[in-house]
Amino acid sequence: MTKSNMQLKISNRLHVFRAEHRITQEQLAKEVGVTRATIVAIEGGGYNPSLELAFRLARYFKTDINAIFSVEEENNEQG
Amino acid sequence: MTKSNMQLKISNRLHVFRAEHRITQEQLAKEVGVTRATIVAIEGGGYNPSLELAFRLARYFKTDINAIFSVEEENNEQG
DNA sequence: CCATAATGTCAAGTTTATTTTACATCTATT
């Protein structure tokens, strides 16, 4: 079992972006074309959305995917 | 029907990255933990992978998601 | 030409994202 086969944990700051922009889950869901359940799931964490949805969220908040989503590194070789 | 409800077309340069790195579909598939069919599907285009897989591919090529995947803008304000 | 590796395709199956619906909780506001 190689490392590349382990599931990556993807964390996100969607809740923060939503707070900053003062938009509700329901509004955001409508804006990006999904249901509130999906937004809830993403904010709940440990959830792996589609790339398209990630792009839509980034685009809505006029930012980059990496500003919202990031990979949880188990292995800290960022130096 | 608002624009935000239309499906975004996501294009990618996976084929290019793979050529540059001289790695086969099968090798790459193994590296990022999917099957060759998935790599073929992505390179074929019009395919919407998971965000996790997008992150894995970017990470493998030591680059950013945006260098590999991009949204096809119907509305050309990309500078 | 012959063998082998790499790629493209297709159909059927499994897993997981996303939807739908319903109900509970929490925070204002009156």
Place this chain on the structure above:
DNA sequence: AATAGATGTAAAATAAACTTGACATTATGG
């Protein structure tokens, strides 16, 4: 306390990502 808006949870259903296996085609090299 009552009403209303926003959020959390959960279970069943649907859609879509991803797998599996098999076969065809296109390079590449002996």
